[in-house]
Amino acid sequence: MEKIQMVDLKSQYDRIKDKIDDAIQEVINETAFINGPQVKEFSDALAAYTGAKYVITCGNGTDALQIAMMGLGFQPGQEVIVPAFTYVATAEVIALLGLKPVFIDVDPDTYGMDVAQLKSKLTSNTVGIVPVHLYGQCSNMEAILEFAKTHNLKIIEDTAQAIGAKYTFSDGRKMQAGTMGDVGTTSFFPSKNLGCYGDGGAMFTNDAALAEKLRMIANHGQKKKYHHHIVGVNSRLDTLQAAILNVKLQYLDRYTASRNEVADRYDNAFLGHEYVKKPVRVPNSTHAFHQYTVQIEGDRRDDLKAYLAEKGVPSMVYYPIPLHLQEAYQDAGFKRGQFPVSESLCEKVLSLPIHTEMKAEEQEYIIETVKGYFK
Numbered sequence: 416m417e418k419i420q421m422v423d424l425k426s427q428y429d430r431i432k433d434k435i436d437d438a439i440q441e442v443i444n445e446t447a448f449i450n451g452p453q454v455k456e457f458s459d460a461l462a463a464y465t466g467a468k469y470v471i472t473c474g475n476g477t478d479a480l481q482i483a484m485m486g487l488g489f490q491p492g493q494e495v496i497v498p499a500f501t502y503v504a505t506a507e508v509i510a511l512l513g514l515k516p517v518f519i520d521v522d523p524d525t526y527g528m529d530v531a532q533l534k535s536k537l538t539s540n541t542v543g544i545v546p547v548h549l550y551g552q553c554s555n556m557e558a559i560l561e562f563a564k565t566h567n568l569k570i571i572e573d574t575a576q577a578i579g580a581k582y583t584f585s586d587g588r589k590m591q592a593g594t595m596g597d598v599g600t601t602s603f604f605p606s607k608n609l610g611c612y613g614d615g616g617a618m619f620t621n622d623a624a625l626a627e628k629l630r631m632i633a634n635h636g637q638k639k640k641y642h643h644h645i646v647g648v649n650s651r652l653d654t655l656q657a658a659i660l661n662v663k664l665q666y667l668d669r670y671t672a673s674r675n676e677v678a679d680r681y682d683n684a685f686l687g688h689e690y691v692k693k694p695v696r697v698p699n700s701t702h703a704f705h706q707y708t709v710q711i712e713g714d715r716r717d718d719l720k721a722y723l724a725e726k727g728v729p730s731m732v733y734y735p736i737p738l739h740l741q742e743a744y745q746d747a748g749f750k751r752g753q754f755p756v757s758e759s760l761c762e763k764v765l766s767l768p769i770h771t772e773m774k775a776e777e778q779e780y781i782i783e784t785v786k787g788y789f790k
């Protein structure tokens with residue numbers, strides 16, 4: 416058996432090598448490295464795929480969050496509610512823009528923000544909420560959208576881990592992750608579900624005026640070359656990356672299905688296990704399974720992780736420290752105990768290898784090794 420990997424981008428490439436190589440060669444032949452025709456082609460294709468009216472591509476998923484907040488007109492000092500248990504990018508751009516991140520704890524089973532706490536986070540300065548569809552499953556969007564509407568708040572959905580996940584509202588309407596809020600943001604970081612071969616990102620919106628503003632901000636605040644209407648940034652998806660994404664988008668449904676097959680096999684294997692708690696799936700969202708993240712009971716997570724590494728099974732802790740306890744956010748005077756669920760998850764979560772190229776025998780070995788540790 417070959418070395419087991421968290422993600423296997425090389426095998427994934429090998430299967431579509433001819434198409435990818437042709438796409439890259441075409442860009443080089445045309446030398447339209449910035450804003451080549453492939454960029455528009457890809458944003459149109461992604462709009463058709465997600466059902467978003469407008470897709471604005473940019474340099475990475477972090478920029479997408481920042482541009483979204485700039486586009487929505489958030490002003491320094493205003494407050495944005497964000498989960499304490501997520502990747503740092505979400506809170507980082509809030510702080511960077513001089514806004515105040517207001518952390519909210521998450522649900523211990525689904526990892527999405529705990530909507531029951533939203534009310535207690537609201538002040539006269541609150542302008543937005545950033546739900547993060549962590550590991551690939553949608554947050555409780557119905558409740559979040561309802562709350563935002565009542566209190567006139569904007570929603571930016573961080574969809575970096577959940578592209579393609581579908582959410583079903585109680586009236587039966589279905590919408591894709593990233594297309595429900597005012598703006599959805601995503602990342603094409605190589606290991607993401609729709610990954611390119613470098614950095615890339617995009618924003619989704621259904622609002623024409625906002626789409627235009629986001630596009631301007633991403634392009635130095637200009638509509639016409641050298642006419643700068645607002646202060647912007649330089650954040651672009653390279654033509655090469657767009658060409659690669661044009662090929663890979665055609666495989667995204669297949670990739671998501673492969674991830675779900677792997678997740679189903681793990682679920683069966685860990686059903687009812689005393690120490691390995693499998694991820695809880697909510698009935699109203701499909702799961703893109705960016706990560707297959709279990710919770711290890713009995714204070715044994717780190718020891719299990721070391722044991723797995725010894726046996727050739729990689730695993731990762733996403734994330735080891737909640738945002739309110741990160742050094743960078745200590746100025747606000749956060750303390751341990753303020754977000755108990757996030758703190759406890761940081762000690763229990765373990766993500767097992769899941770990717771589009773996982774072989775059944777590899778997975779059998781991973782499962783046996785995890786189970787073997789507890790025997």
Ligand SMILES: *Cc1c(COP(=O)(O)O)cnc(C)c1O
Nearest residue numbers: 475476477502504575576602604
């Ligand atoms: C990856 C990720 C981002 C940032 O994306 P980059 O393209 O790396 O900037 C933001 N939020 C979440 C939840 C992510 O997983």
